[in-house]
Amino acid sequence: MAKENQDKVGNVITTPNETPEKNEPRPVRKGRFFFFLGMLGPGLIAANAGNDAGGIATYSQMGAQYGYNLLWVMIVITFSLGVVQEMCARLGAATGKGLSALVRENFSIRWTTFLMLALLIANAGTTISDFIGIAAAMGIFGVPAWISAPVAGLTLWFFIARGSYGRAEKIFLFMTFAFFAYVFAAIVGHPNWGEVITHSLTPTIKSDSAYIQTIMAAIGTTITPYMQLFLQSAVVEKGVTMRDYGYQRLEVYLGSIFSNTISAFIIIACGATIFMSSPIVNGEHQGVEINTASDAAKALEPLLGSYATQVFALGLLGASLLASGVLPLATSYSICEAFGFENGISFKWKEAPVFWSIFTFLIVAGVGVTIIPGVLDYTVTILLVIQIVNGMILPLILVAILLLINKKSLMGKYINGKIYNIIAWTTAVGVGILSVILLTVTILGLFNINILPS
Amino acid sequence: MNLMFFSLLVGKSILDRNGEKIASLKDLIVRINPIVGKSEEKYPPLAGILAHSNSREFWIPAAQVQEFEQGKIRLYDAKVSLERFERRDGEILLYKDVLDKQLVDVEGRRVIRVNDLALGNAPNEITPRLVGVDISFQALVRRILPFGGTPRVSRLSRNENLLDWADVEYFASSAPSVRLNVSHERLAKMHPVDIARLLDELSYVQGAEIVNALDDETAADALEEMNPDYAADILEGLSEDRAADILEEMQPDDAADVIADLDENKAQALLELMEEEESEEVRELLAYDEDAAGGIMTNDFLMLPENLGASEALQAIREVETQPEFVDYIYVVEADSEKLVGVAALRDVVFCQPRTTLLSELIVRDYISMKTDSKAEDAAAVLADYGFRALPVLNEEGEIKGIITFDDALDLILPEDLRRRLPNIFKNHRGMVSFVKK
Numbered sequence: 001m002a003k004e005n006q007d008k009v010g011n012v013i014t015t016p017n018e019t020p021e022k023n024e025p026r027p028v029r030k031g032r033f034f035f036f037l038g039m040l041g042p043g044l045i046a047a048n049a050g051n052d053a054g055g056i057a058t059y060s061q062m063g064a065q066y067g068y069n070l071l072w073v074m075i076v077i078t079f080s081l082g083v084v085q086e087m088c089a090r091l092g093a094a095t096g097k098g099l100s101a102l103v104r105e106n107f108s109i110r111w112t113t114f115l116m117l118a119l120l121i122a123n124a125g126t127t128i129s130d131f132i133g134i135a136a137a138m139g140i141f142g143v144p145a146w147i148s149a150p151v152a153g154l155t156l157w158f159f160i161a162r163g164s165y166g167r168a169e170k171i172f173l174f175m176t177f178a179f180f181a182y183v184f185a186a187i188v189g190h191p192n193w194g195e196v197i198t199h200s201l202t203p204t205i206k207s208d209s210a211y212i213q214t215i216m217a218a219i220g221t222t223i224t225p226y227m228q229l230f231l232q233s234a235v236v237e238k239g240v241t242m243r244d245y246g247y248q249r250l251e252v253y254l255g256s257i258f259s260n261t262i263s264a265f266i267i268i269a270c271g272a273t274i275f276m277s278s279p280i281v282n283g284e285h286q287g288v289e290i291n292t293a294s295d296a297a298k299a300l301e302p303l304l305g306s307y308a309t310q311v312f313a314l315g316l317l318g319a320s321l322l323a324s325g326v327l328p329l330a331t332s333y334s335i336c337e338a339f340g341f342e343n344g345i346s347f348k349w350k351e352a353p354v355f356w357s358i359f360t361f362l363i364v365a366g367v368g369v370t371i372i373p374g375v376l377d378y379t380v381t382i383l384l385v386i387q388i389v390n391g392m393i394l395p396l397i398l399v400a401i402l403l404l405i406n407k408k409s410l411m412g413k414y415i416n417g418k419i420y421n422i423i424a425w426t427t428a429v430g431v432g433i434l435s436v437i438l439l440t441v442t443i444l445g446l447f448n449i450n451i452l453p454s
Numbered sequence: 455m456n457l458m459f460f461s462l463l464v465g466k467s468i469l470d471r472n473g474e475k476i477a478s479l480k481d482l483i484v485r486i487n488p489i490v491g492k493s494e495e496k497y498p499p500l501a502g503i504l505a506h507s508n509s510r511e512f513w514i515p516a517a518q519v520q521e522f523e524q525g526k527i528r529l530y531d532a533k534v535s536l537e538r539f540e541r542r543d544g545e546i547l548l549y550k551d552v553l554d555k556q557l558v559d560v561e562g563r564r565v566i567r568v569n570d571l572a573l574g575n576a577p578n579e580i581t582p583r584l585v586g587v588d589i590s591f592q593a594l595v596r597r598i599l600p601f602g603g604t605p606r607v608s609r610l611s612r613n614e615n616l617l618d619w620a621d622v623e624y625f626a627s628s629a630p631s632v633r634l635n636v637s638h639e640r641l642a643k644m645h646p647v648d649i650a651r652l653l654d655e656l657s658y659v660q661g662a663e664i665v666n667a668l669d670d671e672t673a674a675d676a677l678e679e680m681n682p683d684y685a686a687d688i689l690e691g692l693s694e695d696r697a698a699d700i701l702e703e704m705q706p707d708d709a710a711d712v713i714a715d716l717d718e719n720k721a722q723a724l725l726e727l728m729e730e731e732e733s734e735e736v737r738e739l740l741a742y743d744e745d746a747a748g749g750i751m752t753n754d755f756l757m758l759p760e761n762l763g764a765s766e767a768l769q770a771i772r773e774v775e776t777q778p779e780f781v782d783y784i785y786v787v788e789a790d791s792e793k794l795v796g797v798a799a800l801r802d803v804v805f806c807q808p809r810t811t812l813l814s815e816l817i818v819r820d821y822i823s824m825k826t827d828s829k830a831e832d833a834a835a836v837l838a839d840y841g842f843r844a845l846p847v848l849n850e851e852g853e854i855k856g857i858i859t860f861d862d863a864l865d866l867i868l869p870e871d872l873r874r875r876l877p878n879i880f881k882n883h884r885g886m887v888s889f890v891k892k
Contacts, residue, residue, distance in 0.1 A: 096657025098654075098689075104554050104567070109597045112554075239687045241658055243717055339594060340567025410632050 053133025063270025092235035131366030133320030136293035139389035140313035175318020189272030220391025328362035477507035569593035590615035638667035646675035662691025674703035683878035686715035698727035748826035751856035834863035
């Protein structure tokens with residue numbers, strides 16, 4: 001009896017040999033399918049965050065001023081964006097480290113400092129542009145900048161510092177869906193689709209400095225330096241490794257195509273409305289410069305009528321809030337990661353002073369610039385200038401990424417293939433040359449020397 | 455002992471016997487954790503100098519050095535052979551492999567980044583050893599600015615910014631081009647929760663290196679404390695045999711969570727490699743949806759037939775092969791099935807008189823239970839509401855399949871804000887990507 005009981009006990013205390021469903025045990029849970037959906041995350045969001053205040057301003061200006069002429073730029077940029085983002089995702093998956101940590105470990109300390117400074121400038125600029133976006137959107141609802149910007153700044157600061165930002169983020173992301181309206185607005189605006197396709201496939205080259213500046217801004221806002229950092233951190237944080245990298249790559253490509261498609265529709269919508277209603281000289285539309293958020297919202301009028309400005313403002317608000325929350329945090333995190341300072345919102349100010357200082361400084365800078373009287377009258381112009389600066393900093397970051405990803409001791413067999421290197425180096429060098437041209441033109445312009453016809 | 459800072463030595467002249475410059479210092483080679491006699495040496499000794507002269511790079515063995523001080527590096531000979539440096543096992547380069555890399559500060563239980571390195575001469579030794587790690591802001595300034603100034607540290611004492619080399623651990627993965635044997639002995643003595651926190655902060659490559667150096671049990675304890683997704687990444691970096699051994703040591707419910715996050719083929723392979731008993735437990739749990747009560751329960755618990763007497767029951771418990779983590783309650787079933795009759799507190803079984811009292815008399819019969827497919831959140835809420843330490847989980851036939859313990863339910867009960875601040879979330883990019891996650 002005792003023996004029998006022992007056996008019984010020994011048996012039952014361990015596990016019964018049958019599975020509940022009495023069928024073949026599956027090592028994979030039902031939740032597995034969502035794994036794939038879960039992977040559809042960082043890339044899409046990083047790409048979509050490209051359509052923030054700076055992005056909307058730039059794409060609207062491209063359409064309003066040049067009609068469909070600049071659509072080809074978006075096609076070219078899509079390749080570059082896909083390749084650049086894929087490289088960052090691969091860096092993250094292969095090493096498990098963020099971009100700034102890799103920069104610190106593989107470049108000299110002075111280069112690291114230089115790159116981090118460049119990044120700080122670019123991201124401070126982008127943060128400012130997003131606070132301007134918030135104020136411009138709220139302005140449409142009748143709230144003056146000196147109220148909306150400080151309130152947004154304080155609220156974001158506290159939400160993030162208390163670690164309860166997650167839910168707010170989802171709301172912001174949801175608000176950005178307002179920009180899908182551009183796709184329908186473009187269709188309702190009855191653009192000449194033949195022209196749209198022609199201009200998408202054949203480059204129009206103009207040699208006036210405004211045209212080059214606009215291209216530069218498009219590059220700067222689409223391949224934003226901060227997005228590459230963000231994407232890589234997100235890939236690392238999600239624990240993507242080279243074994244499950246296939247999904248991640250697909251998602252990065254889809255994200256690039258998706259976000260640039262939306263961007264292209266913004267250009268088409270503005271081209272079909274604002275540009276087409278601009279004065280005609282010598283049988284050609286001259287295009288108009290847009291300055292304020294309400295100017296840009298006109299592109300949505302054929303679709304939404306008198307609601308156009310409100311819907312536009314809602315999207316702009318969501319996108320700007322989304323970016324102005326993520327950006328200061330991501331920037332501060334990256335810089336601290338590079339220099340080995342304590343970082344993370346779970347640390348108190350005393351424990352991680354540098355982290356909190358950079359974070360706070362960026363928000364204060366954003367609010368501070370936005371409440372300068374009169375800034376909102378030049379919203380679009382200011383945003384464009386900031387995107388141009390981003391574009392000029394981009395080659396530095398790209399070269400760093402390229403050097404890292406081609407380093408055999410770091411990446412092993414996951415270094416770049418030939419075609420990849422060609423596209424990426426062409427992007428880096430191309431943007432670099434464009435930066436030099438732009439810089440030369442601007443500096444000469446200060447001395448009233450014009451080498452390009454304006 | 456006078457300390458020298460490595461960053462200030464780089465570029466310094468190397469003099470020959472007659473005091474003439476023959477090259478400048480490019481990097482220093484040290485032997486990491488060499489075994490001398492029986493014990494490991496705490497401070498890596500200098501193995502050689504990597505020098506360059508007229509754009510040629512060559513290697514000077516430590517034995518040729520006559521004098522090595524902050525301002526002066528002098529050799530015995532007047533000539534050097536221009537031998538190219540080739541790494542030997544166990545050798546690392548301070549500039550290339552240590553500076554700017556991450557180390558674990560074992561004392562401080564954190565990951566640090568090397569801003570500078572301190573070298574010092576032991577009494578009666580000509581060449582210095584690597585003795586400390588400078589993580590100060592001043593060290594950064596010193597290296598970034600052209601005239602950053604000389605530090606005035608003369609005595610090595612453990613302070614916030616200057617760590618004793620003996621208190622840190624180096625990652626072999628920081629020097630991918632050489633085979634290193636880094637023991638991580640001190641790290642293995644840390645508390646598993648602290649190890650888990652470190653692993654969370656490190657890349658999965660470094661994580662796998664650390665886990666590889668731990669014994670199975672410690673590794674299992676640490677992985678249990680981590681986010682299963684990330685624990686899975688680390689396991690993927692280990693050999694399959696090792697990964698299976700660690701999984702066997704883990705609580706079956708935690709092991710199931712980790713395996714569920716692995717690639718399907720890999721998961722199948724590991725389950726095959728595990729001891730049958732453990733893999734069966736895990737397989738059973740894997741069959742349940744992860745949001746269901748079955749998905750968060752463990753099947754490692756005490757189950758006894760109702761016709762046992764109290765002392766027989768205790769005897770049976772003692773003879774169990776693997777002792778379950780949770781033993782507060784004994785789940786009492788019908789003699790020849792797994793149908794749950796009632797729940798007995800271990801305390802009652804231990805103290806009851808007479809010792810022949812049957813379990814069936816000690817149990818509470820109107821227990822509260824969950825079904826395997828109940829929502830995990832509901833189960834957690836019931837646990838919290840009634841203040842139970844565990845809840846039995848039954849299938850449709852009323853057979854007990856597992857139990858949900860309070861700690862399993864904790865993750866679901868804690869408000870999101872609080873959970874975010876718990877250890878494995880203390881790294882903040884989570885704020886940035888939280889909307890990606892559930």
